[in-house]
Amino acid sequence: MNSHRLIKIKHLIVAACLSIPLLPTAHAKQVDLDVNLATPIMEANKTHNAFIKISLEGIKQEKLQERIPANIAIVLDKSGSMQGDKMYYAKEAAIMAINRLDLNDIVSVVSYDSRVNVVVPATKASDSTRIARAINRIQAQGNTALFAGVSKGAQELRKFLDLNKVNRVILLSDGLANVGPSTPNELGKLGLSLAKEGISVTTIGLGLGYNEDLMTQLAGFSDGNHAFVENASSLAEIFQYEFGDVLSVVAQGVEIRIRCKNGVRPIRVLGREAEISGSTVNTRMNQLYSEQEKFIILEVEVPAQENQASIDLVDVDINYNDLFHKRTERLNSTVAANFTRSQQQIEEAIDTKTYEAAAEQVANEYNRKAVEKRDQGDIQGAKTILQESANYLDNLGQSLASPKLIEQKEEALQDAQELDDEQEWTKKRKELKERQYKRANQQSY
Known part of the structure; x- marks a missing residue:
């Protein structure tokens, strides 16, 4: 073949390649979904209760500058009990945290006592010096209109509300709500209504x-997140942790639907609020963070199956708002169980990590019930519940050779010993409620 003909063929090939339309580059999903069964192989011809873990994890952010803009309202209690060091450290912590924001972020600051005051209306976080001056002018006095303070913070967020931003109220309070709506139920309803708007609320309780x-x-x-801060000098650290979470959000508006199959019956969801209707379970998460795992544990009843059978237990469908690409993404998965008469196969197949996660949530429920008993004045009843929790953790911990569960057993026994002291109960109760919350929600700090 002569050189002129070769050149002509090469030109034709290049021209043909250039004429082919380029396919759009596929973007990576921002969330990984894993569905795992604690006991993937079960004994044949028996009905079983089983734990399914539905896990979601935001992917690693490759570049620090590539993050989702934040829309943050800091709501500070400035009632009379906040005078002195509490107010000083609260203002210092807020200013330090705001300095982490950049030109694309929105910040507002609201203070409240008997009344509510907008200290810094929602604005770009560029003029940190002016914002700091405004915060430093806050003075403590009056009562605690907590509901109104959070509502005003949400109102400031709405000025720039965007489902492609991280919309967060950060509430700091050291006292009881005593002006306006003030019950846990009323504040819970406020939180639920804000969640429907794409707003989450982090609460920081200061002191006792x-x-x-x-x-x-x-x-x-x-x-949102929750923290108990006994000493005001720790506020800066907590605010830094909280802003670290806010600035690492990769997905929002996470809707989770689980459909049980083949006669499998949902019993309960551990750790999170969920709606069970027939064979379908619905729940949600407001936000997912980079490299942080969030999960729910679903306990199901699995009907008896013949030896060597294999069935799908659930289908899991996830919808979420991909903040980086500003679009709705969908994930789906399923999990199956196999059945055998071999006890060895059953034991060798156990998923220890999934079983540990489920056991932790079961123990958390024991802990909640113990606090309820203690609140009723039934200290012995509370101790009995915690002893039951310790026995459950010990038996499972020994069976799984799990140091983690054995450690939690010791924690339950220690909690039981600390229920008698009336003078220390106020502090202990706050510690228990904080721990329950963090475990149920897999909080990072």
């Missing part, structure tokens, strides 16, 4: 005077 039931309800129904 705040209502931890109210604060965890408000945070829980909006899928």
